[in-house]
Every structure is written in C-alpha cells, then in structure tokens.
Amino acid sequence: MSATHKHPALTPLGGPLVTPVTVTLAILAATAFVILGIRFVFGIGSVTNVNDGYTWGIWVVYDVMVGSAFACGGYTMALLVYIFNKGEYHPMVRPALLASLFGYTLAGASVIFDLGRYWNTWHIFWPGYAQVNSVMFEVAVCITAYIIVMWIEFSPAFLEKFGLKDIKKKLSKVLFLIIALGVLLPSMHQSSLGSLLVVYGYQIHPLWQTLMLPVLYLMTAVLMGFAIVIFEACLSSSGFRRPLELHLLTKLSRLMTGLLAVYLVVRLGDLAVRGALGFMFEPGVEGLMFWVEMGLFAAPLVLLANPASRLNPARLFISAFCLLLAGFLLRINSYLVGYETGAGWHYFPSVPEIMVSVGMIALEILGYIVLVRYLPILPREEKI
C-alpha cells in the first residue's frame, strides 16, 4: 500500500453523503441496534430462534463464518499482489482491503451480540483462562489480530487524508511485515472456521464432516475473495458511475476458475477417499443441498469456460455471484443443514434475527460508501 507510484493515484470520490440509498441503509442499521437492545435486556432467545439443538444461528454462521469469508477480498488481493507479485492488480488492493476491513470488523463486533457472557470476552486473551487446544481460541485470537493488522495496513489512507506524512513513511518501512501477517492470519483462521466442526464428530453429516475441512474452508475463502472483488468492482462501477476495469477482472477470473477447478477436485476426491460419495444420492434435504452447493461451485466453470466469455461483464458478475452463494452454502450446509444433535430440534432464523444480520450488512455498505467518498481509496479516473 505504500506504493501508489506508477499506478493511477488514489483519490476521494467526493459527492453527496445523504442520498436515498444511504438513508435506507442507515434505517436498516438503526433497526438492528434496536433489536440488539432487546436482546441485551431480555436474552438471546427473546429475538432469535436459536435453541440447544441449534445453538449457533445465523448470527454466528452467517455474520461470522460467511461474513468474514465475504470479507476475504483484501486477503486474496494481498496474496496476489504481494506474494505472487502480480503488480497489475495493485489498484484493486485498497478498495478490496476497505471492504475486508469493514467485513471483518463487523464480523468481530457481531460476535459480541451472540456471546451470552460477553463481559468475559477478554478471558480469551488472558493467560490462565485461554485454552490453547480449543479451535475457538485460535479463531478468536487470529481474527482479532487480523482486524488490528488490517487497520494498520489501511492506515496510510487515513494518514494521507490527515497529511501525516512522517508516520506514513515510517509505517511503509515495516509494511512488508504487516502484509505478511495480513496473509498469514486469514489463512489460519479461515481454515480454522472449518476446523471448528471436527470436534462435532458424528453430529455433522458425512458429506461435510472431514479432516479436510480446514483445506476446504481456506480454498473457498480465497475463491470468495476473488469473487467478491469482481462482484464489488461491477457494483461500484455502476453505483459510482465509474468505468469498469475489465481487463483486470478478466485476468482475475482466469485465476479464479483455475483455483475453482482444483477445489472441486479436492472436494470430490475427499468424498471419494472417505467413501462418502454415496451420501449425495440419498434422498433428503442434505443430499439436495449438497447438489445445490456443488452446482453453484461448478456454475462459474461453465459460465467462464470460453475465454471470450470472460470479457463479458454480465457473465463475470453472475459467476462471481454464484461463487459467493456457493461459499455461503458450504458454510450454511456444514454448520446448519448437515448438523444434527438429536431428534426433534429445528431452527430457522426469526425475522428480528435476520434483521440484525441485514442491518450489519447495511452498516458495512454504508461505511464503504462514506469512506470512498471521503478518503483516497479508488484510483483517480476521468470524470464522465
């Protein structure tokens, strides 16, 4: 991030902050906070449908598991630019990082809403309480560290804004270390979000219970990182009326489909090795959802099979969307659909529960809009 250099300069977009879109987003976010107020007074059960059979609802599985994976754009772009030295994607790093920063910070914050005894949260980081064999411990520490690292990684944008050139210069000297951490930490916790399920044992359906879970979760997090960058580029180019960086997205989609093909081989290979392939043909909601999940993973391969189709923004957009949905379903399927702890338990999120998750997404988009208008995030373009 130190180097804007030969790349087009980053600049604030400017423009109005109060628009119908931002107001709607603000109302949705405010609604979420009202519901959370009720939760803190009357308990988690007063606004959600979670129960002892499905103790983790969408506030964990969507907000944290899926939300943080959706926020992997910054991770994937940093991996490409700084580790695989694909400098041409440099202009995409900062917008991706901003989205990640918001996604992760909100995922981290929304954990607190779901913690029954949130006032003890600091115990995770306290020697004597911290229990290092727990996968949850690893996830919590790693996500927290990554959020801090991202804020540091992103701070040049603020420092530029406030003209603190000296600090910025000092920071750029150690930036490589921050960048390395910014790649290591998500690799650790995104895989661990899958590892969390291993201790559940037989309670997770064999289509999803495997020691390869960390690998599957990590690969799909990187894939979702690709997808979200393409998805956001398409949306923000239409939303802010900016030209689409199509040549970059086309190249990006080639890398994405390559990794996707590897993923599908690993996924099916794992099922074959465990002798679990047959489960996908068993009637029932698990088998059905497995097919939907796999169909969505396979769709981009079909949609983008032809190199010419990668030049088509609509196809790129739809492919990215399918992949995001596929990653979403892998997580929902393994944590909720494929989870059964005994007969008689049911879970479907309540309306207030969904409104909180929606409110968090709204807050995230709102923050993104405000910041790109206010801070140098997006490359300078000729105004149309």
Added chain:
Amino acid sequence: MKRRDFLKGALAGGALLASGSPAQARPNKTMPPEAVGLLYDSTLCIGCKACVAACKEANGMPPEFSTAEQYWDTPLDISGKTLNVIKMYKAGSGEIKDSEKNGYAFMKVSCLHCVDPSCVSACPVSAMTKDPVNGIVSYDKGACIGCRYCVAACPFGVPRFQYDRPFPQITKCQLCVHRMKEGKYAACAEVCPTGSTLFGKVSDLHAEAKRRLALKPGEDTEFPRGNLNTHDQSSFPAKAAKYLPQIYGDKEVGGTQMLKLSAVPFEKLGMPTLPERSYAATSETMQHTLYGGLVLPLVFLGGLTYIAKRNVKDDDENE
C-alpha cells in the same frame, strides 16, 4: 525461483497436516486415578423421577412446566432449568418392561463425565474443566464467555444454555461436586429407591456392571443402592434382567464416568452409537499438527515476510 520452492514447501506442509501423521496423534485421555461416577441400570429404573426432583433441589434449579396446569415440575428434557431427566421409550402396545417390541424402558439423561470430554476441548476459556483426580467435569460461570461451543460440541447434547436471561449461564450436571465438600454424594443416586442410579468409584461401578451382565436372566440377586463404596444404604433384592451384553460408556468416545446397562438397544433410548476414538483427540491432533509450537505458522510467516519484502521493494524501485 526461490519463491516457487518455498511455495512448494508450503504445499508439502499443507499435505502433511491434512494427513496428520500418526506419530503426532494425540491419544485418547485416560481414566483419572480416583474417578467417580454413576452406574445407571435401565432395567432397575421404575421411572419414579425421584432423582429428577432431588437433582432440582440439590442444585437450586427452578421448576419447569410442560402441562397446562402449572402445579409441579414437569421437565421433558434437560435444559437451562433442568440438569437431569428420565426419558421413556415406548413401542407398540408398550406393555412389557425392558422389551424393544411392545414394551417400554427408561433412560437417564445427564452429563456422562467423559474421560476425554469434547466440551473441555472446545471451551476457549477453560470454563469447562475436568478434575485430574476424580475426573468430574465442572463448569465455571466466572470464566465462561457464553459462546456455546460446548453446547454444540458435546456428543450427548448435555450442556444447555439459558436463552431467556440477560445474564445467562451454561447448565450441566457436575456430579454434585458441591455436595462432596459436605461429605455427601450425587443426590440422584442417594434418593434412587431401586439402586438404578448408583454412585461410586468408576472401577467398582465397572466391576458391578460386569457382575450384573454375568447373571442369568431371572436369577435372584441383590442390587446395591446409594453409594457403592460406603454401602450407606441397604441393597435392593430383585431378579436379574435380560441385559444386552454391553456397558455403555465403557468404550464410547474413549469412555465415560457414567456407565449404563440396558435390555433395550441404547440407540433406541437416545444414546448414540459412537467410536472409541474421542472427538477431542481427533480435533486436538489436527490443531497440534497445524499449530504445535507455532512451528508451521512461523515458517510460513518467515517465507511470506521474505517474499512480501522483495515485492514491496520491487514496487518502490518502480517509483
């Protein structure tokens, strides 16, 4: 070139951890030396639920209602208000005790005090702990963050959470460990009229279970009641049932300190068929392979730092 080599190395590392070489595998934990627990004999249980009431009283838990007239405590399952229930199995006409067909049978539902508990392995803040001497798995609300990973992880669905409270806790049977300080033992075993729930050292409970399995069905025998080690109560004379040749909890997920006998298949009574390897051992082996001594993460970080430094420099030179 070097970078490629590193990445190859990293991939090899990835493959290694995916396979989890057996040399590093963490074995199941073993039974603590002075392990205490319960023996529940489904064939002796008459479903009187004296243990459910005694458990409520001993642990100061509130009543729970499942009928229209809220006269007395009628829990249907363990919950944030109930640590112990007796569930009933019924099939067909439901007339014959301990018969899978046209019969009925009972099952006690409470914490099994696993030898290698998933809840302890899962808890990020050491709020679930297993006593190294008596093996009791207890809960410390002062440490707990309420994440409910234990609720989801327990293979028996034992820990429960109070969803209706602003300051909730996890609830689970702690084998009446608070009573032991007063020289007492598990309240459920103390009040059981037939000795169906029996307290004692796990090794002695195990021997007693084996004795029962060796009896001929219909043979007259004496069943100890209360505390097997102190013989504080007189024994209960009855005929031996037609036991299944299995001590549930002997092998399941590495063993539990609550042992169970039954004449009806355990699966039918809500007790899952489980492997001998504990899920805690599987999960921790995976974690230790990946993060043991932080070796892999540090190697990874070293490589990433080296590469990132070079690439950021390239970037600067382009200036």
